[in-house]
Amino acid sequence: MNDEEIFKHFDKQNKFYLTKHELKVSLIYKFGYKFPYDEIKNIWKGRFKFEQSRNDYDSLYDKSVASKGITFKYFTYLINLLDSQITSDKKSTIDFQIIDEDDKGYITFDDFKQLIMKHNLKFIQPSQVKEVYKEMDIDGDEKVSLSDFRRFVKEYKELQQVKTTN
Numbered sequence: 001m002n003d004e005e006i007f008k009h010f011d012k013q014n015k016f017y018l019t020k021h022e023l024k025v026s027l028i029y030k031f032g033y034k035f036p037y038d039e040i041k042n043i044w045k046g047r048f049k050f051e052q053s054r055n056d057y058d059s060l061y062d063k064s065v066a067s068k069g070i071t072f073k074y075f076t077y078l079i080n081l082l083d084s085q086i087t088s089d090k091k092s093t094i095d096f097q098i099i100d101e102d103d104k105g106y107i108t109f110d111d112f113k114q115l116i117m118k119h120n121l122k123f124i125q126p127s128q129v130k131e132v133y134k135e136m137d138i139d140g141d142e143k144v145s146l147s148d149f150r151r152f153v154k155e156y157k158e159l160q161q162v163k164t165t166n
Contacts, residue, residue, distance in 0.1 A: 003079050006030055007072050017069030020044055030079060031086065033094045043070075043078060050074045088157070092150045099149075106143035109133050 001009065010026040011018055018026060020040065028034050035043075047070055065071050070078075086094075099107050099115055112133050116124055124132055136144045136152040144152075 001029075003030075003076050004072070007075050015068075017065045017071055018075065019069050023070050023075075026075075027082070031082065031094060032098045033086075033090075047071070047074050050077060088154070089150060092153045093146065095153070096146050096149045106145050107136075107149065108143065112136070112144070 006026055006029060007018065008014075010022040010029070012022075023043070024035070024040055027040075048067075050073075096107070097103075099111055101111070109130070113129055115121070116129060133144070136148055138148045138151050139145070
C-alpha cells in the first residue's frame with residue numbers, strides 16, 4: 001500500500017485525520033516496528049508546529065483538523081522523515097523480526113519458504129528458493145541469524161548498486 005492508501009485504511013471513519021492510536025498502528029503497518037511511546041508523543045505534539053509552518057490555501061482547515069489528529073499532509077511528511085532516519089541496519093532488523101514470526105532469533109528454511117509463498121514473491125523463482133536461502137546462511141549453520149541476514153542484505157544492496165551504475 002502507498003502512503004495515501006495506508007492513511008485511508010486507518011482513517012476508517014473518513015474524518016480526514018488519524019487519532020493517536022490510528023497513527024501508532026499505521027506506523028507499525030508501514031515500518032513493521034513499534035515506535036517507543038516518547039517518539040509517538042513527540043510526533044503527536046509536532047503536528048501543531050507543522051501546520052503553523054505551512055502557508056497554503058487549506059491551512060485553516062488543516063489547523064482545525066490538526067487539533068483532533070494527524071492530517072494526511074503531516075502523515076506523508078512524517079513517513080518521509082522517519083523513512084530517511086531509519087538506518088539500513090535497523091530496517092534489516094525490522095525485516096528480520098517480521099520474518100522470524102515466532103521470535104526464535106533465526107530464520108529457518110521453512111520460515112523463508114513460507115514467506116515467499118505467503119507474499120507471492122515472484123522475483124524468486126521456486127527453483128531458486130533453496131539457493132537464495134543458502135546464500136543468506138553465510139556461516140552455513142542452516143539457520144539465518146540476524147547477522148547473516150544483515151550481511152546478505154548489505155551485499156545484495158551493494159550488488160544492486162553495481163548493476164545500476166554499469
